[in-house]
């Protein structure tokens with residue numbers, strides 16, 4: 001995290017200590033924060049300046065690492081030219097397309113880290129709000145990327161579900177929080193080499209909903225190789241989904 005090195009983002013200081021919370025608490029805390037926000041002048045989550053009621057001030061918003069307009073129409077990888085990247089042409093994924101906002105770089109990585117591991121649950125409002133503003137609304141349902149039981153117990157909340165709640169409210173698209181489950185407690189993708197990630201998530205999900213003919217958006221915080229989204233898309237299609245797209249806050253760019 002570079003937050004300590006950048007004095008501008010002084011409001012972005014996470015406790016760094018994961019909080020153990022029940023599933024019920026994030027919603028409650030966000031509710032309390034929303035109430036507090038209604039009473040207090042809003043300051044920017046990144047620099048702390050007065051942001052006129054918005055979670056981020058305009059200069060901070062402009063400075064975020066927005067993905068360039070030219071990118072793969074399927075996986076959102078920035079491309080100098082063309083519309084579909086070589087990897088998606090070689091092996092078309094099971095999802096139709098990814099709508100991603102940012103490169104997974106500072107300060108977006110720090111925001112996501114503070115949200116997931118630093119107990120800054122109010123940041124779900126920032127991240128979900130940004131997603132809602134950026135995505136196409138021509139979908140029928142939102143499904144959060146499921147989190148394994150063990151990870152949920154450890155973290156206390158599913159970050160994808162918290163972002164999805166805000167994105168659903170902002171887009172007026174129906175949220176299906178329990179449509180899918182993670183049935184295998186696989187090692188975190190981030191701990192594995194990229195090549196091993198597809199195998200790691202194989203048969204990791206189950207879907208109990210009837211999604212016949214539905215256009216489904218899967219919400220997640222970060223997309224790296226796309227292996228997890230690909231596997232969930234396979235399960236969603238088997239449940240009848242006609243279209244699967246990813247709504248992600250940030251996309252990791254190849255090193």
Ligand SMILES: [Zn+2]
Pocket residue numbers: 044045046047048049056057058059060061
């Ligand atoms: Zn700011």
Ligand SMILES: [Zn+2]
Pocket residue numbers: 072073074075076077084085086087088089
């Ligand atoms: Zn691609």
